[in-house]
Amino acid sequence: MDQFKVQTIDLQKAQNQTRHKTDGLSSSTLVLRRGQAFTVTINYDGRPFDPLKEKMIFQIVLGPLSVEVPVSRFGQPSLTQWSAFLERRVPNPTGPRALSVSLTSPASASIGVYTLQLRVEARLSVKTHSLGQITLLCNPWCQTDSVFLQAEDLRNEYVRSDIGLLFKGSPRNVVSRPWSFDQFEKGILDICMKLLQLSPQYQADMRTDLKNRSDPVYIGRVISAIVNSNDDKGVLMGNWSGDYSGGINPSQWSGSADILRKWSETQFRPVKYGQCWVFAAVMCTVMRALGIPTRVITNFNSAHDTDGNMVIEEYYNEMGEKLSISNDSIWNFHVWVESWMKRPDLGQGYDGWQVLDATPQERSAGIFRCGPAAVKAIYEQKVDAQYDVPFVYAAVNADVRTIIIKDRKILSTSTDTKRVGALISTKRPGSMLMQDVTSEYKSEKDESTVRALSTDVRRGEGATGRVASKGIAVSLQLLKAPVVGENISFNVIITNNAAAPKLLKKHVNAQNKEYNRNPTGTFWEAHDDVKIGPNETLTIKHEISFKDYMLKEVEEDSLVNLAVVIEDVKSQERVLATEEFNIRSPALTVQIQNEYVVINTQQVATVTFTNPFSTAVSGELTVACSGLLEQKVQTRITIQPRETMRMPISFTPRMAGSKMLYASLVLTNPPTVLHGFKSIDVQAA
Numbered sequence: 255m256d257q258f259k260v261q262t263i264d265l266q267k268a269q270n271q272t273r274h275k276t277d278g279l280s281s282s283t284l285v286l287r288r289g290q291a292f293t294v295t296i297n298y299d300g301r302p303f304d305p306l307k308e309k310m311i312f313q314i315v316l317g318p319l320s321v322e323v324p325v326s327r328f329g330q331p332s333l334t335q336w337s338a339f340l341e342r343r344v345p346n347p348t349g350p351r352a353l354s355v356s357l358t359s360p361a362s363a364s365i366g367v368y369t370l371q372l373r374v375e376a377r378l379s380v381k382t383h384s385l386g387q388i389t390l391l392c393n394p395w396c397q398t399d400s401v402f403l404q405a406e407d408l409r410n411e412y413v414r415s416d417i418g419l420l421f422k423g424s425p426r427n428v429v430s431r432p433w434s435f436d437q438f439e440k441g442i443l444d445i446c447m448k449l450l451q452l453s454p455q456y457q458a459d460m461r462t463d464l465k466n467r468s469d470p471v472y473i474g475r476v477i478s479a480i481v482n483s484n485d486d487k488g489v490l491m492g493n494w495s496g497d498y499s500g501g502i503n504p505s506q507w508s509g510s511a512d513i514l515r516k517w518s519e520t521q522f523r524p525v526k527y528g529q530c531w532v533f534a535a536v537m538c539t540v541m542r543a544l545g546i547p548t549r550v551i552t553n554f555n556s557a558h559d560t561d562g563n564m565v566i567e568e569y570y571n572e573m574g575e576k577l578s579i580s581n582d583s584i585w586n587f588h589v590w591v592e593s594w595m596k597r598p599d600l601g602q603g604y605d606g607w608q609v610l611d612a613t614p615q616e617r618s619a620g621i622f623r624c625g626p627a628a629v630k631a632i633y634e635q636k637v638d639a640q641y642d643v644p645f646v647y648a649a650v651n652a653d654v655r656t657i658i659i660k661d662r663k664i665l666s667t668s669t670d671t672k673r674v675g676a677l678i679s680t681k682r683p684g685s686m687l688m689q690d691v692t693s694e695y696k697s698e699k700d701e702s703t704v705r706a707l708s709t710d711v712r713r714g715e716g717a718t719g720r721v722a723s724k725g726i727a728v729s730l731q732l733l734k735a736p737v738v739g740e741n742i743s744f745n746v747i748i749t750n751n752a753a754a755p756k757l758l759k760k761h762v763n764a765q766n767k768e769y770n771r772n773p774t775g776t777f778w779e780a781h782d783d784v785k786i787g788p789n790e791t792l793t794i795k796h797e798i799s800f801k802d803y804m805l806k807e808v809e810e811d812s813l814v815n816l817a818v819v820i821e822d823v824k825s826q827e828r829v830l831a832t833e834e835f836n837i838r839s840p841a842l843t844v845q846i847q848n849e850y851v852v853i854n855t856q857q858v859a860t861v862t863f864t865n866p867f868s869t870a871v872s873g874e875l876t877v878a879c880s881g882l883l884e885q886k887v888q889t890r891i892t893i894q895p896r897e898t899m900r901m902p903i904s905f906t907p908r909m910a911g912s913k914m915l916y917a918s919l920v921l922t923n924p925p926t927v928l929h930g931f932k933s934i935d936v937q938a939a
Contacts, residue, residue: 256300258308260374263385264295275395275414278438278909279543283386285443287393287545289361291331293341294385296372297352303340308376312338312357315369317464323357331358333398361398364467365390365544367447389447392470392545400596401470403547411683412547412594416880417914417933418538418681420531421552421688422587422769422811423836425677427735428688429811432916432931433535433550434509434880437543438909442511445518446543452487452522453480454621470546470595471626474610475641477544479623481537481612483524489517489536490528492614494770501526505927508878508918510539530770531589533612538591541610547594551609551691554677556588557652558615558770562644565653566674568772570830572660573781574763574817578772584674586769586813586834588613588649590624592680597628600639604628607694609646618642629694650675650695658819658828666828684912686933725752728820728831733795736837738812738926739866742798744833746818750786758784759821764798764814767834773815778802784820803837804924811836812926840866842917842930852937853910861901861917861930865893873921875901881909882934891919907936 265284270292271277276285286292296303296310303310310325314336323336331337341354370385394403394413403409416435423429436442450456453476456463466472480488490513493501504527507513513536516525528536534550541548557566560581568584569577590611597604608626618624618641627646631639635647654670675696682689726748733743742764750756762780765773778798786792803814817832843862851857865871872892877883882905893899907913916931 257376258301258303258374259299260296260372260381260383261299262297263372263383264297265385265388266293266295269293274393276391278414279443280438280440281389281443283367283444284388285391286359286388287391287396287399288359288363288365289393289396289399291356291358294355294357295352296355299351302351303353308374310338310355311373311375312336312355313371313373315371316364316366318461319364319464325355331356332360334360334362336360336363359390361393361396362400362468363390364464365392365473366450366464366467389443391543392473394545394547394594400598401546401594403594407683409547412549413542413545415912416542417912418535418550419686419688420535420550420589421679422531422589423838424586424813424834425554426732427836427838428554428677428679429836429838430686430688431531432508432914432929433531434511434878434914434916435535435539435542436509436511436514436880437539439511439880441518442514442539443543445514446540448518448522449480449489449540450476454486470593471597471599471608473544473546474541474593474595474608474626475623477537477540478610478612478625479621481533481540482528482614482622484614484622487522487524489513489525490533490612491524491526492529492533493527494529494768496768498527503527503927504529504532506918506920507532507535508876508916508929509880510536511880514539530585530587530613533614534589534591537610537612541591541593548591549680550589551592551678551680552587552589553650553675554587554679555673555675556585556649557654557674558583558585558588559645559648559652560616562648564648564651565655568654568656570656570658570817570819570832572658572665572761572819572821572828573779574761574819574830575776576763576765576773576815576817576832577659580772583771584654585771586767586836588770592629593626595626597626600628600631604630604636604639606630609642611646616645618645632695633697650678656830656832658830665826666830668830686914686931725825726750726756726758726820726822726827726829728818728829730816730818730831730833732833732835736814736835737866738837738839738924739800741800742803742814742837744796744816746794746796746831747791748784748786748794748820749791750789753788755785755787757823758786759823760784760794761819761821762796763817763819764803766803767813767815769813811838813837839926839928842919842928844915844917844930844932846915846932846934850937851907851934853907853939855939856904856906859903859905859915859932861903862898863893863919863928863930864898865895867924868895869923870894871921871923873919875917875919877901877903877915877917879905879913879915881911881913881936882907882915884908907934910936910938912936 312323418433420431592607611624614622678692731745764778767773878886919928
């Protein structure tokens with residue numbers, strides 16, 4: 255009989271990717287998950303394969319690393335190395351002559367783009383056949399993978415879902431911001447793999463980097479550095495200046511694909527511009543694409559403690575104006591990601607969610623990156639657990655010392671132990687609601703507990719920023735959540751705890767601010783004298799008109815620092831109350847004609863917006879959805895005062911599952927960005 259001759263080799267892309275739950279990921283290669291078998295079909299001529307007469311050896315190559323895997327007739331896949339076995343098959347006398355081989359990678363294999371070859375060694379000949387490339391990812395479905403996640407609904411949410419909500423604003427006025435992670439979009443997985451190759455670690459020592467890529471702790475640390483461009487050819491350039499000329503205002507991004515494609519198409523030049531939620535959302539895309547379960551986290555009132563003393567100092571003058579004289583700051587919100595992985599480097603008890611932060615705030619071992627910091631280590635104040643636990647601990651736990659000064663002299667101080675880390679949140683799995691995860695980071699503070707981390711010695715300098723220790727107490731009360739285009743209404747509530755009347759001076763001050771730093775100049779103020787009777791409480795209402803706070807730059811949500819200083823004329827005692835809040839943009843409404851949406855069937859959605867402003871508004875409307883619309887729909891619109899815009903959008907879903915149709919409207923006057931979204935459950939045919 256003839257010799258055994260390999261004709262063609264079929265990598266069974268559709269079948270393997272369905273089994274490996276990588277279907278939908280777009281790549282020029284076969285995409286697989288480690289620790290799981292995949293099938294290769296070998297079509298041949300001549301007699302059947304005879305292991306006594308020839309050997310089949312797969313060569314699996316990753317850069318300078320390679321492994322040879324001989325095909326065996328029987329056996330079990332190894333947990334620690336590649337293996338290949340003949341699959342039993344019922345012969346088909348009429349069909350093509352074929353045999354199937356089951357190949358398995360170890361669950362600890364390095365992730366990357368591998369080249370596969372098959373060598374057939376007979377007594378008198380050696381023939382090599384190229385099979386092409388495979389992209390190997392982490393496998394949260396495999397119990398022996400260090401990213402294994404037990405629950406199927408969580409694996410679907412944190413690896414397979416491409417829709418997200420990012421939370422912004424302030425703890426009492428949370429804004430849900432739709433984001434499309436886009437990991438299934440054309441070419442995105444290949445760009446994510448390229449990102450690993452451009453890391454400084456790979457460039458410096460390819461062999462060591464590729465070996466280390468078996469470990470999600472290492473991968474997370476590499477990705478958190480290369481999503482920002484501060485030390486390398488990273489993806490995004492940060493910009494918090496308010497001047498976004500030469501790039502895109504961070505508020506106008508709505509998905510990761512535009513950013514990653516732009517980076518790839520410009521020969522890996524940094525994309526302009528990002529802020530914290532953009533860095534986090536892009537990192538979430540990359541980690542989910544690599545198979546590492548990841549979610550986006552918002553920490554409201556996030557402390558940036560530059561000197562490590564666990565105290566953020568804020569300074570006000572006697573007129574209630576906040577001063578920019580501290581290096582420390584409190585970000586109204588800060589956004590990072592958590593990724594799920596084992597932490598054998600930390601010993602028992604620290605597996606699970608790990609904080610990773612791609613926003614370039616501080617250097618970690620000389621590079622702008624942060625984490626992975628085990629959430630359990632943050633909760634337990636285990637500051638020696640690598641990486642960067644003290645920095646993240648301070649972000650959620652620092653105290654705020656508020657100091658009123660005049661002519662460089664301190665007039666009064668107060669300490670607030672509750673403001674920082676007031677709310678830590680993420681998207682709830684399987685829904686478009688918020689999940690509060692504050693209790694995973696911190697327990698209720700016990701003031702009698704001495705903190706190991708803090709070098710601060712408290713001197714009992716008054717209670718919080720709202721209440722005085724002596725005769726006068728003051729607080730601020732917003733009457734309703736502020737919305738762009740409406741007046742801001744608030745009360746100043748003053749209580750005289752003394753048995754004698756008092757003459758007071760009241761100074762109210764409002765300043766615009768960026769979310770990540772101290773405010774700029776005052777845009778509104780009110781100063782007057784107040785007489786208050788013994789044990790009396792006064793409520794004084796104020797209104798700030800829209801024309802007073804209207805922004806110059808396009809913002810999604812403008813932020814205001816409101817402060818009141820009450821001065822007792824006789825005793826010179828001063829008390830301060832502050833409130834930082836966001837002014838929401840009006841929302842777009844997205845509705846669909848038929849709630850029952852079926853794959854490959856045309857549907858119609860309608861985007862609706864009623865202009866609440868007293869003048870006509872114009873801007874660009876964008877509607878997009880990964881898996882629903884092939885191309886973004888973009889159109890320029892003008893809407894008259896009180897007029898309602900209704901924009902119909904036709905779409906044909908090409909993927910089943912949970913999808914999100916989202917719309918944004920960038921207005922130029924007033925300069926603001928409006929968002930709306932509709933989650934859609936696409937049924938299989």
